[in-house]
Amino acid sequence: MRGREVGLLVLQTAPRWGVERTGAAVALVSLQGVGKTFSGRTGAWEAVRDFSLDLAEGEFFCLLGTSGCGKTTVLNMVAGFEPPTAGSILLDGAPVQGPGADRGVVFQGHDSLYDWLTALDNIGFGLRLRGMGKAERRAKAEHFLRMVGLTGQGAKHPSELSGGMKQRIQIARALANDPRMLLMDEPFGALDAMTRAVLQGELSRIWAETKKTVLFITHDIEEACALATRIGVMRRGPGGTLKAIVPVDLPFPRERTSDDFMRVFRDVHALIHDEIHGAH
Ligand SMILES: Nc1ncnc2c1ncn2[C@@H]1O[C@H](COP(=O)(O)OP(=O)(O)OP(=O)(O)O)[C@@H](O)[C@H]1O
Numbered sequence: 001m002r003g004r005e006v007g008l009l010v011l012q013t014a015p016r017w018g019v020e021r022t023g024a025a026v027a028l029v030s031l032q033g034v035g036k037t038f039s040g041r042t043g044a045w046e047a048v049r050d051f052s053l054d055l056a057e058g059e060f061f062c063l064l065g066t067s068g069c070g071k072t073t074v075l076n077m078v079a080g081f082e083p084p085t086a087g088s089i090l091l092d093g094a095p096v097q098g099p100g101a102d103r104g105v106v107f108q109g110h111d112s113l114y115d116w117l118t119a120l121d122n123i124g125f126g127l128r129l130r131g132m133g134k135a136e137r138r139a140k141a142e143h144f145l146r147m148v149g150l151t152g153q154g155a156k157h158p159s160e161l162s163g164g165m166k167q168r169i170q171i172a173r174a175l176a177n178d179p180r181m182l183l184m185d186e187p188f189g190a191l192d193a194m195t196r197a198v199l200q201g202e203l204s205r206i207w208a209e210t211k212k213t214v215l216f217i218t219h220d221i222e223e224a225c226a227l228a229t230r231i232g233v234m235r236r237g238p239g240g241t242l243k244a245i246v247p248v249d250l251p252f253p254r255e256r257t258s259d260d261f262m263r264v265f266r267d268v269h270a271l272i273h274d275e276i277h278g279a280h
Pocket residue numbers: 038039040045046047065066067068069070071072073074219237
């Protein structure tokens with residue numbers, strides 16, 4: 001294994017994060033030397049530089065970093081919303097060329113739901129676009145409504161739902177399209193601490209049930225430690241990149257007050273602390 005091992009941590013010293021290093025037979029997603037430079041009114045800004053990562057099928061990968069380090073930029077490129085300006089992103093071995101139903105995206109804000117549709121119709125929206133008949137669509141939407149714990153709330157419109165309920169509907173909508181992976185950009189960032197903890201538990205259960213591959217962005221260390229099978233810590237920008245990967249080999253559901261949990265938390269905290277306080 002290349003890279004320097006420090007306890008649980010593997011610091012990225014090599015430019016490539018090869019398949020063999022994840023222990024995975026085949027990577028579902030492979031980012032190879034990915035860079036993104038925005039050019040605009042204020043000149044060029046290198047948001048992401050030489051970002052390499054392989055995601056194995058079925059893993060829950062949390063990308064953690066300080067504000068502005070390039071997390072959303074990475075997710076947007078994997079989603080196909082933005083092309084990289086350097087390197088390549090492969091999904092199942094083929095270059096990502098735009099958004100696709102194989103990647104379900106859950107955004108931070110809840111205003112990505114269609115307010116003129118009921119919760120159930122929001123969940124079934126993608127299925128309707130794909131031409132699925134009404135009865136089948138409704139049955140599927142009900143199934144995912146149940147999965148996110150909102151049975152009986154399907155007739156409400158987004159404006160009649162709480163923030164936590166809207167995030168559940170977003171997750172159900174993403175799952176209804178049966179994507180290969182879920183891309184989640186701080187989906188619980190706007191929720192109060194208790195609702196967030198409940199939704200983290202639900203998401204963890206849903207992940208175990210559906211076996212989806214998840215790329216989850218957060219700046220909350222505890223959230224990452226509670227959910228992830230691996231945590232990628234980003235170095236701050238300009239030229240934000242992957243600094244270290246921390247494997248989280250703890251059973252689910254995670255016991256947040258256990259010594260093992262605290263140990264992982266401390267390791268990740270030390271990495272982030274350096275980013276906030278300047279030591280590279
Ligand atoms: N469309 C754009 N044009 C120019 N610069 C951009 C654009 N999008 C992002 N950036 C810049 O790229 C950098 C990374 O932004 P990004 O949104 O990826 O950060 P982030 O890690 O998601 O931050 P946060 O935690 O605050 O959401 C920032 O400096 C930002 O100003």
